[in-house]
Amino acid sequence: MMEEKKSQFLIEIKNLKKYFPVKKGIFKTSSSYVKAVDDVSFEIKKGETLGLVGESGCGKTTCGRTILKLYEPTSGKIIYDGKDITKLSVNQMLSYRRKMQIIFQDPYASLDARMTVGDIVGEAIDIHNLMGKKERNERVQYLLQRVGLNSEHANRYPHEFSGGQRQRIGIARALAVQPEFIVCDEPISALDVSIQAQVVNMLEDLQGDLGLTYLFIAHDLSMVKHISNRVGVMYLGKLVELAASNELYKNPQHPYTQALLSAIPVPDPDMAEERKRIILEGEIPSPIDPPEGCRFKGRCRFAKPICSKENPVFKDLGGEHYVACHLFD
Template identity: 75%
Template sequence: MSDKKVLLEIKDLTKYFPVKNSLLFKGNSYVKAVDRVSFTINRGETLGLVGESGCGKTTTGRTIIKLYEPTAGDIIYDGVDISKYSQKQMLDYRRKMQMIFQDPYASLNSRMTVGDIIGEAIDIHGLAKGKERMNLVQDLLKKVGLNRDHINRYPHEFSGGQRQRIGIARSLAVQPEFIICDEPISALDVSIQAQVVNMLEDLQNDLGLTYLFIAHDLSMVKHISDRIGVMYLGRLVEIAESNELYSHPLHPYTQALLSAIPIPDPDESAAKRRIVLEGEIPSPIDPPPGCRFKGRCKYAKPICNEQDPELKQMGKDHFVACHLY
């Protein structure tokens, strides 16, 4: 992937949320949701981001697109650092960067028609008016597999899969280059998930899109991603090309995640060794010094208590943050 042009570069991205004073937390306390995360995404590729619930992957996506203001770090989009841009300065970048949200119902305004939901961004950016706007919205509906006459209906009249298609059409309305897919299939029936993922792949090929695909379904992430990053408690612990990560996981946490993927063949499933992690996930308000995974890692060494491991290269495009290497 190194010969491709980098579209997005994230350097030490950090997002802390202040915690209000209470009986448990007094003074200046913060939830360290994302802590010094760095990676790149090449133009036209899909980077998958996986990890347990609460690991910070969704916050990472929302901070990149500046729905959350970053606490620290750089967000370099196509060579320009936008991390400190105001909302007014971000307006042009809203056309280039879009987001598909996890809940296809909560993310759609129930009092607006499908035509107005999809057309709202078109109006904001002044891309089309009148009949041209209507034709553009109808073409977007067709592109995501819906009927053109759905334009005057409301979100409650659609199934979950159809609502997610509406959300995808909305993200495409301003002709973006980069889309953050925040668990876009987790709220859908299993029978619909593959259809939506295949559609995203077709749209990527047709429109030249670049994706950050956030999910916890490891099998689906492997299917759609060129590279995969693994997050744990706000930190990126491993990143590699998809096949390389699944064939040769290095970080003990990655190994445990992959061992939990269900296998449909009963014999293979019975023979597979499941890695069960013991211990509890530390609090993101007061993470332990050194390696954050040490309390659940059977390979922990004294240095794990003292130093927070940094990402180091272990092979072509394969990086891991672990003192075992």
């Protein structure tokens, strides 16, 4: 594959925080913050797929976008291939933008309705001045074929395509500038089951052929398990558990992960009847100024007094299985 570089990690996130101010009153002063991502650390190896799961509002999308510096991080470090990119200016970021791409969740909202498919896919090539016009058009046609569309689709507009086809266009756009790292932000949740499998298989093929590294964000846990090497579980801005995907699904440790996994609907009548569900009471609380201590304590079956006082630390239980919970102190 690639030549030996400084580290085996492509992405290293250290104590990443992203707070959004809540503006109130006529002077728009901000007294409180939405702590969307609060002190999250993890690494992604080259050629690996890291899954990130959690309920809506847990900060998984914000985390993905902050890594790409689409949001300016509040604090913490983002290290790309051994280089700290946290403080880079917009101009300095430009060369990194080529290497880091994103596929968005909603294939209906993420394509400009007034641009042809060819221009959507080719826009990034133009911005980075990578190719001449003829070469660029050839590349666009190649990309469209690569994602299973026809090259003549380049002259059509997004409304002429179905959801699955649009998502393919989104993937072709991400591939246009030959990235190394792609954030897949719920790329399949808007699609039908039969089409989901097509897109997932394609993402796997592309990873094998082009040596891509993925951060795969989703709330469909069975698909995440299928595609990821390792999976991280987020709750209210915090990473609560991280392990190899088989290990996490076989042997979940954090009470939240256990509840989350037990809620997956299983497409098998016998298994569905047998298994015991851990019902989580209530809903995910507001991330505006979350209380001290473990954020899951209000819904946790095992909550102890210490849970409301101290923040549990993220520690290794052995075999790279990390968990943040006072049950393992």
